[in-house]
Amino acid sequence: MEQERFTPSWKMMMVRGAIGIVFGILAIVWPIETAKALVLLWGFWALAEGISLLVQAFRSSTQGSRLLSAVLGLIALIVAFFAISSPGVTAKTLTWILGIWLIIRGVFEVFTAFSSYRLTPRWLLLLGAALSILLGVFFVSNPGGGAVGIAVWLGLIALCWGLVLVAMGFTSRHQHEWPAPADPAAA
Numbered sequence: 682m683e684q685e686r687f688t689p690s691w692k693m694m695m696v697r698g699a700i701g702i703v704f705g706i707l708a709i710v711w712p713i714e715t716a717k718a719l720v721l722l723w724g725f726w727a728l729a730e731g732i733s734l735l736v737q738a739f740r741s742s743t744q745g746s747r748l749l750s751a752v753l754g755l756i757a758l759i760v761a762f763f764a765i766s767s768p769g770v771t772a773k774t775l776t777w778i779l780g781i782w783l784i785i786r787g788v789f790e791v792f793t794a795f796s797s798y799r800l801t802p803r804w805l806l807l808l809g810a811a812l813s814i815l816l817g818v819f820f821v822s823n824p825g826g827g828a829v830g831i832a833v834w835l836g837l838i839a840l841c842w843g844l845v846l847v848a849m850g851f852t853s854r855h856q857h858e859w860p861a862p863a864d865p866a867a868a
Contacts, residue, residue: 694850701843708836715832717768724764724771731757773824780820780827787813 708715734754738747764771790810794803820827 691850691853694846694853698843698846698848698850701839701846703843705836705838705840705843708832708839712829712832712836713769715836716772716828719832719835720764720768720772720775724761724768727757727764728761731755731761772828776820776824776827776831780817780822780824783813783817783820785817787811787817 731754734750734757738750738754787810790806790813794806794810819830
């Protein structure tokens with residue numbers, strides 16, 4: 682009985698799966714709008730974060746943390762303003778920043794591959810470095826296409842997870858179907 686409380690209902694798995702499938706299809710069909718929608722969501726999160734940091738700045742007891750909270754709050758509000766007012770440009774900017782980060786990460790992975798201390802085989806580190814650098818160069822050279830690519834990948838992942846959840850729901854449903862109890866009067 683206790684185990685059933687923590688087991689997800691097959692109906693909820695089906696609902697979650699259906700939502701994932703719908704989101705995945707929409708993200709694949711409309712990747713630009715999906716990227717903009719995700720940036721808008723991120724912008725509203727940054728707005729809430731900025732407001733909460735400013736509130737924290739005025740409630741903090743120490744001067745150093747007060748200043749840091751105020752500066753971070755103002756930066757979050759500025760970022761939120763740009764993300765909400767211009768989500769397309771923000772998506773491209775974030776993709777460009779992600780590209781720079783991937784290139785830097787790839788360079789560090791190359792150095793790690795040739796360092797004296799490493800736990801991973803050199804060829805795996807170099808493969809990871811090459812992928813990071815290639816993806817980073819693609820994002821930096823074409824941030825709009827990179828943002829669309831990210832949206833399509835998110836759509837594919839959501840679609841796959843949705844299909845898995847629906848399959849799990851069907852499986853769970855069939856495992857919980859028991860035959861009706863026998864009629865004691867007939868025996």
